[in-house]
Amino acid sequence: MIIGIGVDVVDLARFAGVLDRTPALRSRLFTPAELLRDGEPRPAASLAARFAAKEALIKAFGSSAGLSWQELEVVADDQRNPSLTLHAGAQRVAADRGVTAVHLSLSHDGPVATAFVIIEGVAA
Numbered sequence: 001m002i003i004g005i006g007v008d009v010v011d012l013a014r015f016a017g018v019l020d021r022t023p024a025l026r027s028r029l030f031t032p033a034e035l036l037r038d039g040e041p042r043p044a045a046s047l048a049a050r051f052a053a054k055e056a057l058i059k060a061f062g063s064s065a066g067l068s069w070q071e072l073e074v075v076a077d078d079q080r081n082p083s084l085t086l087h088a089g090a091q092r093v094a095a096d097r098g099v100t101a102v103h104l105s106l107s108h109d110g111p112v113a114t115a116f117v118i119i120e121g122v123a124a
Contacts (some may be wrong), residue, residue: 001023001037001120001121001122001123002118002119002120003097003099003119003120003121003123004060004061004062004097004099004118004119005059005060005116005117005118005119006055006056006057006058006059006060006061006116006117007034007056007059007077007114007115007116007117008051008052008053008055008059008115009052009112009113009114010048010049010051010052010055010082010113010114011111011112012026012045012048012108012111012113013064015044015048015051015056015113016044016045016048019044019047020122021050022106026047027059028069029047029051029054029069030047030050030051030069031070031073032076032109033073033101034050034074035047035091036046043115045108046108049074049075049106049107049108049109049113049114049115050106050114050115051113052106053072053074053082053084053104053106053115054069054072054074054112054116055115056104056115056116056117057072057084057104057119058072060102060118060119061093061094061097061116061119065093066089066090066092066093066096067089067090068089068090070087071086071087071088071091072084072086072087073085073086073087074087074104074106076086078089079115082104082105082106083102083103083104084102084104084117085106089113094119097099097119097121098121098122098123099119099120099121100120100121100122101119101120101121102117102119103117103118103119103120104116104117104121105117114123
């Protein structure tokens with residue numbers, strides 16, 4: 001059963017500007033693995049989509065209580081299909097809310113990055 005839906009849109013130019021002005025924000029918002037793709041720094045558009053994914057997940061949960069940026073990680077399979085991996089406190093929040101699956105779709109085109117998250121679980 002669907003227990004939460006979240007969507008977020010990020011303006012790419014604005015996000016890139018924020019990262020340029022505040023370089024430390026990269027390590028606060030993203031895991032080391034998220035910052036790289038094939039050993040190279042991930043482009044700002046890709047990071048914006050990952051940020052949107054984390055925001056969309058928070059919206060699907062209905063609150064950011066108990067969650068931290070580093071515990072929400074966007075990963076990709078061999079075909080580069082994205083998914084969200086929850087670590088530590090985020091796993092506990094998901095378990096407390098009865099979450100059994102998290103689905104993620106990412107896109108970035110033109111001036112925006114978009115993420116859509118659906119969480120499935122058992123009704124409380």
